[in-house]
Amino acid sequence: MYVVYCSLTCMIPETSFTSEFFAYVRFLNRYFLSRLFYFYNNFEKLKDLIVAILVVKRGKYSQSFLNTSFFLLVSAALIGGPAIAESNPFIAEYFNQSDQSQAVLETDVYSLPIDTTVSQKPRDGVIEYEVKGGDTLVSIGKKFDVSAESIQWATNLQSATIKPGQKVKIPPVTGIVHKVNSGESIYSIAKRYTTDAQKIANWPFNDFADTDTFALTVGQTLYVPDGVPPQEKPRIIRGRAPTIAAGSPGSGSFIWPTSGSISQSPIWYHMAVDISNRSLPPVIAADTGTVTYAGCIKGGYGCHVRINHANGYETLYAHMSQLYVSQGQGISRGVAVGKLGSTGRSTGPHLHFEVRSGGKLLNPLGFLK
Secondary structure (H helix, E strand, C coil): CCCHHHHHHHHHCCCCCHHHHHHHHHHHHHHHHHHHHHHHHHHHHHHHHHHHHEEEECCCCCHHHHHHHHHHHHHHHHHHHHHHHCCHHHHHHHHHHCCCCHHHHHEEEEEEEECCCCCCCCCCCCCEECCCCCCCCCHHHHHCCCCHHHHHHCCCCCCCCCCCEEEECCCCCCCCEEEECCCCCCHHHHHHHHCCCCHHHCCCCCCCCCCCCCCCCCCEEEEEECCCCHHHHHCCCCEEECEEEECEEEECCEEEECCCCECCCCCCCCCCEECCCCCEEEEEECEEEEEEEEEECCCCEECCCCCEECCEEEEEEECCCEEECCCCCCCCCCCCCEEEEECCCCCCCEEEEEECCCEEEEEEEEEEH
């Protein structure tokens, strides 16, 4: 018996701990893989069921889904927006800038809503007015800040006599309302109506097919400020354009910035003085100060200089052909800052001169005359 028992024991293989451990790991691996596949199959079945329901009910819940999403988006912006703005140095720096006039100057001035000292509401087109008892062309003109002749020309009246109930046309500016014909340009129209082409370009509600060449469209309505019909020339008495000399002192603290003749005086839509001179003389600083901008842009002011006089006033010199100063440079009164020219929104050589205070445009003639 003892011999038999020993032989049977020797025939049974001995199992080690290592082999048992690896067998257990393999079992766990197979188990978890089977559970994972089971979960995946059930998830796919549930997803297919949801998709089938949405397809059948398509459009029924879309509005609720969109409304909920929009509400969550707005709520996130309101709650997280201020925190993001405060913690982002780039956004904070943008909103905390104290001087944004530099960026304003580098855009097209004729598209900017610049605040001026004049509170008159601008009109961009012709309006009709019904004459009331006691009205005259002169009184109507004063009411709408245009000349009596302009109303007469726009309405095609043969005389200045009007009567109650009659309707007259009120142009937005003193001058002519002209319908453009084939082959016409602002230069030929200005010559026909005895005015300056720059005044036509300065009127903010005149449209051009090409803002660089001031091209016109046949049939468009063009407003000609200070224009006079050819047949009406003998009725209008016009004085010579005021001529000034550079360096002459004004009634204020500024001197005249260049020599030439005043081609356009300040008006609500052009609160500046234009000084024309085809000999292209130098442009000088109207007073001592620091150059805060000196450069050229396409359109608008063209090549221009802005000077801060450290007394609450700033002056601007536009449309120059050459610049003699640079930004940050200190400059004395009477020193040349550039050369008169016709860059930017300009129809001929002239200087566009502005005076500003606190961001508002002031009448330059109040400081120069």
